[in-house]
Amino acid sequence: MDVQRTGSVVRPPSPMESLEKQLSCPICLDMFTKPVVILPCQHNLCRGCASDLYDSRNPYRFSGGVLNLLVENIIDIYKQQQEGSGGSGGGTSETPLKPKDSNEPMCQEHEDEKINIYCVTCQTPTCSMCKVFGQHKDCEVSPLASVYQAQKGELSNAIDTLVASNGRLQALLNQMEETCRAVQDNAQRAKQGLGERFDLLYAVLEERKAVLLEQIGKEQDEKVAALRALAQRYGERLQAGSELTDSAVRALEQSSAAEFLLASKGLITQTKDAAKSSLGEERPEPGFEKMEHFTLATEHVEAILSKMDFGIVDEEEFEDAEGEEEE
Template sequence: MDVQRTGSMVRPPSPMDSLEKQLSCPICLDMFTKPVVILPCQHNLCRSCASDLYDSRNPYRFSGGVFRCPTCRFEVVLDRHGVHGLQRNLLVENIIDLYKQQQEVNSSGNTETTLKPKESKEPMCQEHEDEKINIYCMTCQVPTCSMCKVFGQHKDCEVAPLATVYQTQKGELSNAIDTLVASNGRLQALLNQMEDACRAVQDNAQHAKQGLSERFDLLYAVLEERKTFLLEQIGKEQDKKVASLRALAIRYGERLQASTELTDTAVRALEQGGAAEFLLASKGLISQTKDAAKSSLGQERPEPGFEKMDHFTLATEHVEAVLAKMDFGLISIT
């Protein structure tokens, strides 16, 4: 246990001493400066100190990174937000505020050792070189010194203590950074949604293309099947008419042969030398020849236009118009 010596007396550290030690940053060894971040190992750091430690391990500022806790050497893995992605320890920040308030109350008669503030080189006023910049001009929005307020260019301006404005604007910037980090998270979520949507569009388009190809293949199959059916109808009609004409031609041939034989017989009868022989031969020949001549004039014939196939003409204009206007959605064919 740490002890303190006072003359020859040795006394244990006071509660305030222990609290000061607990509120000290292990990097800068001073009291935590807000915002205070808590690491996954439950140790705390000033966010500015954590940022310096992170930058020393990640000089090229790549997205994400790692560094080790200076207290327990736990490896801290950061995401793309860096140290701004670490959670703030609001409890420690509130304790620091309460501690500082108590120190101010006890500062008049308190002999206990307090933490030294971080040493910093305060800038000097350019107009009054011996004066430190200790106030903030609210009108001109610039830091300045007391002499500038009393005698200088800011004498008619509204001013405020520099520390007050510093803490206010630092808190505003810290809150703005937290808001920006949250906004970046939402943007990343939106980007992920856009990527998922792109993949969904590509998948759905592929399914739509496949479905469209299948529908057209089905149309081709229906048209091909109908074409085969209609060609068969034409073929059947063709075979029927050709068979009828050929049968008629056979009958014509048979009658032509009989008529030719009768003609030859009649010619031979004319060549008979005697009258008696001719009359005997031509007795029935004349009537046969006349009957054959009459029957050839009334011979069976095909109807006019029997050879035409115009009734097999297919009107496709309406279907062609429908196919030409084919589009996605329902198509009504009337």
């Protein structure tokens, strides 16, 4: 025991006080702040105090110091312990420095150690003991909080990117739906227009058909009327000839020579004239009855119609076909 000069007995330091002394920087005499291990002497210093020992212009600054996560972890636990005990360094009861009932995940290899660092090499969270003595002692590590913030920011950015991508996909889906509706509407209008164009073609064909039928009927009526008029004249001539023949036959039957001679002179002249006039009677021209000139040549039009498509109509070809048809 230490004895003061006054003769009074001095109370020995408590374990917590001894721990606090061990956790104090030998330069600033305060508790370590971001402790680093100075190599190769293995002393612990505050990072700020260690920085003051080196020339700030030295490009190899901090090359001799490594962040001591184990000591930093112990300091965190010590501060938690101090806060839990009301800041008193004394006390009769001692509590574990690392409570097991913490909500934070614990290391599977070291059950009393919290997971407080991140192994950059293995890409996994671990504890300080694993770094010092365990499987991660040769790995590169980083403070858990910094990696947490970095990966949290990275995940947040990834979420933002995914949300933006989903937004673009949704916009594309909406566009596809609108395009489908537009295709259906345009197809319906195209069908309606096609039907109207074909109805117009049908109407033109029916009108043209009526005109051509009228021409055939007109010529038919004219020829039939001419033939009937000629036949009527033939009938009248035949009637007159038949009557003249009867008169001539009756004259031949007269028994009196005087009576025959009185009638025969006029009958002979009339009979000869009637016979001559029948030889020069008007007749229809050869082929008068034929109607082949009304034959319609539709081969070119049929070819054009069979090739009809949704393109530009070759007007020159159509006009040539129409001209040949009229000829």
